[in-house]
Amino acid sequence: MKYVLAIDSFKGCLTSEEAEKAAEKGIIAVDKEADIVKVPVSDGGEGMLDVLATLLPMEKKRVSSYDAMMRPVEGVYGVSGDTAYIEIAKTCGLAQIEPEVRNPLVATSYGVGLLVADALQSKCRKMVIGLGGSATSDNGIGMLQAVKDTLAPGCHLPVDQILAPYDSVEVILASDVTNPLCGERGAARVFALQKGASLKMINILERKAITFARMSALHCGYDCKDVPGAGAAGGLGYAFLQYFKAKVQSGIDLLLNMSHFDDIVVDADYVITGEGASDKQTLMGKVPVGILKRVQSYAVPVILIAGKITDTDRDILKNAGFADAVCINPETMTLEKAMEKDIAKINISQTMKRLFTRDTTMNINY
Missing domain, CATH: 3.40.50.10350 (Glycerate kinase; domain 1)
Structure with missing residues (x-):
């Protein structure tokens, strides 16, 4: 058998x-x-990097970073050829945050942004971002801030202009979440409760997501808030879709194809x-x-x-x-x-x- x-x-x-x-x-x-x-196997969440390391020749890169509560941690991502593989759960994962200190209004994806910026500075031509298992609900604002702080410290240009030299970098979001950013199926209303949010917090997070998406659409001239996967990882999917022109691919299918x-x-x-x-x-x-x-x-x-x-x-x-x-x-x-x-x-x-x-x-x- x-x-x-x-x-x-x-x-x-x-x-x-x-x-x-x-x-x-x-x-x-x-x-x-x-x-x-x-x-x-993995769907892009916890364990993705370990699984990929069994399938690909991979170098682990270590970066000083922060967890979702801005506590110093050693961030790690993988590089195979010219592709960077980033598992966000290793940096801002929910499993790393004690239940008594979880707070989606405070939790930030800043630490993920430090890994993304390092991969860009290392001349990676492609990034595969494993979205899943996050403690954050910040719509990726923390990630974008870290990228800006690292690539252009002290610069007052908007983040999309700072990212312009990296337009040719392909970004793939490994995720099987199809939720939009906002609404009844959005990041806040579907996922924030399991991250420690109260009902009051959920309403606040929803308003923050709507406001950020509106401002981003006005600035960029297009709107990704309803793209399937925008609600993944507390809206981190949205930030990559909106500002990195990322594409979503089924996380489980990505790894199954490799194997x-x-x-x-x-x-x-x-x-x-x-x-x-x-x-x-x-x-x-x-x-x-x-x-x-x-x-x-x-x-x-x-x-x-x-x-x-x-x-x-x-x-x-x-x-x-x-x-x-x-x-x-x-x-x-x-x-x-x-x-x-x-x-x-x-x-x-x-x-x-x-x-x-x-x-x-x-x-x-x-």
């Missing part, structure tokens, strides 16, 4: 590679003849995907649904595993096409315990054993 493992990181717990190794261990325990292919995923999966018997927590939002562009869409034409069953899935969400996910959606954690296990790295690995391995033992009673719909 051929098993393809394409499991996203369990955020704050396991990398994609660690989750897949745990799954491999469980499968081998019950199928000694198993042909297992591991495909580390020649279709060639790997065409003769598979099972595909296992997963993430830390799965619900109906999984169907809104997250890694598992990206995997599902790629595999459906090959009629290979796709099984989703996650650290958290309710019965209701399990039904929703199965109706969407997953052969099964399985929670790896025992019902009685606390979140704190489940988040321990060694425990998470054991739970993934045990789940694989249960799924693929010949006399399993689990109901997998082929």
Whole structure:
């Protein structure tokens, strides 16, 4: 039997590679003849740079930077050939900010801008920006300010004029978020709550986004606020679209293409995907649904595993096409315990054993 493992990181717990190794261990325990292919994956969020490093010859560049709360951190991005790969979650990621200090009204993308400016100064001709997992809702204003401060310190020219010498640099946004900047499906109303925003903050953030987009449109003569992906990473997508003339590309498809995923999966018997927590939002562009869409034409069953899935969400996910959606954690296990790295690995391995033992009673719909 051929098993393809394409499991996203369990955020704050396991990398994609660690989750897949745990799954491999469980499968081998019950199928000694198993042909297992591991495909580390990311949608442009947490873990993108690590996955790319397994697919490309890559140099890691380190830059003094700041996290979303303007605390000094060592920023890092990858360079392969003349292309820079920047994972924003490594600099202004939500996972790096303690819950008690999260504040979307204060959080800034300034640190990301320092990496972008360094890549431009390093003569990179292309940038791939992984949007996902951000703690920010500043519409990319912080990023633009950092670029301006670095490329033209003390200059009073607007940022679009400062960026003019870099017009030939291609910018690709690796993201599966299709939300616009503003409105009911915009950055503030859909994503700010999970970043620590109150309902009052959400209204303030929405007004800030509308104002910034209006001013930018008047200045630039065009408006990208409704372009799909503008709402990604708290509006950081908008700033790149508006001021860098960036293009959006599916993050999961970008990495799957690099790994020649279709060639790997065409003769598979099972595909296992997963993430830390799965619900109906999984169907809104997250890694598992990206995997599902790629595999459906090959009629290979796709099984989703996650650290958290309710019965209701399990039904929703199965109706969407997953052969099964399985929670790896025992019902009685606390979140704190489940988040321990060694425990998470054991739970993934045990789940694989249960799924693929010949006399399993689990109901997998082929």
